[in-house]
Amino acid sequence: QxxxxxxxxxxxxxxxxxxxxxxxxxxxxxxxxxxxxxxxxxxxxxxxxxxxxxxxxxxxxxxxxxxxxxxxxxxxxxxxxxxxxxxxxxxxxxxxxxxxxxxxxxxxxxxxxxxxxxxxxxxxxxxxxxxxxxxxxxxAWIGCVAISEPAGSVNIEDPAFDLRTIRTRLKIEGDEAIVTGHKIWPGTGGPLARFQTDDIKGHLGYWTIVTRDPTKGSEAADIVYVPPDAKGLSFSPPYKKMGICWGDENVEIWYDDVRVPKRYVHCL
Missing domain, CATH: 1.10.540.10 (Acyl-CoA dehydrogenase/oxidase, N-terminal domain)
Structure with missing residues (x-):
């Protein structure tokens, strides 16, 4: 052989x-x-x-x-x-x-x-x-990590930028974390009902890369968990790509003042 x-x-x-x-x-x-x-x-x-x-x-x-x-x-x-x-x-x-x-x-x-x-x-x-x-x-539960953004896509992951290109913002008010912004390409994502089928129990939610202040780079960056049914969360239809169209459903996600418990901010 x-x-x-x-x-x-x-x-x-x-x-x-x-x-x-x-x-x-x-x-x-x-x-x-x-x-x-x-x-x-x-x-x-x-x-x-x-x-x-x-x-x-x-x-x-x-x-x-x-x-x-x-x-x-x-x-x-x-x-x-x-x-x-x-x-x-x-x-x-x-x-x-x-x-x-x-x-x-x-x-x-x-x-x-x-x-x-x-x-x-x-x-x-x-x-x-x-x-x-x-x-x-x-x-079976589906999960999603939301990183890329419309302005620069995956440059968020380029260490040369030190996470300064993140535009999805995190603000803390009392015991709540507020997420505002727009992510593009994360998979697998979409409305919760799409992931409640005979074989899939549901969607766990969205681990979202955010910043409290883009000018401070990695010092202000964090990860926040957003439940799949959070108020203010909305999605585009899945992109119909040339390949991996249904195997990994890439969407856009909008966070419109999404409020979650502060404890879901991982490194605060």
């Missing part, structure tokens, strides 16, 4: 970065991709006619299978019922899932990513709050 042997997870990932157990998990994910995702990968985009119903129903059903396999639990702390695994394993899982359908890898990542925020901010209270939705059930 020569070169193609390196496509096998048992040989693909160098053991100087991962453990034998990580390899075993990844082998199972690869088998899942071959057996469950590959036969339906075309349907994830709605087939030849990019049919929205076929695309979303296929994505939702396969994502539910990912949740049942435990893939959304890998980064949650063991003490709260998660697997407590490394970022290396997370990326190995993404790579194998993306081999079958990159949108599913994104859906799993959109659960892992907020967990990383809460861990980095040492917010055990928030980890405990979201544990029942992520590790305490086999129900």
């Amino acid at each position: 020569g070169y193609y042997k390196l496509l096998d997870p048992k040989y693909k990932y160098p053991r100087c970065f991962c453990t034998d157990e990580d390899i075993d998990v990844t082998v199972e994910v690869a088998r899942f991709v071959d057996e469950k995702i590959y036969p339906e990968r075309h349907n994830c985009e709605g087939g030849w006619h990019r049919d929205e119903k076929l695309g979303t129903e296929t994505r939702n059903r396969l994502y539910k299978e990912c949740v049942k396999l435990g893939l959304t639990k890998t980064s949650y702390p063991e003490r709260l019922g998660g697997l407590g695994r490394s970022m290396v394993l997370r990326n190995m899982v993404y790579e194998e899932l993306a081999r079958g359908e990159v949108g599913l890898a994104m859906d799993v990542m959109h659960i892992h990513w907020p967990v990383s925020f809460m861990l980095a901010a040492k917010r055990d209270d928030l980890l405990e709050e979201f544990a029942p939705y992520i590790v305490g059930t086999d129900d």
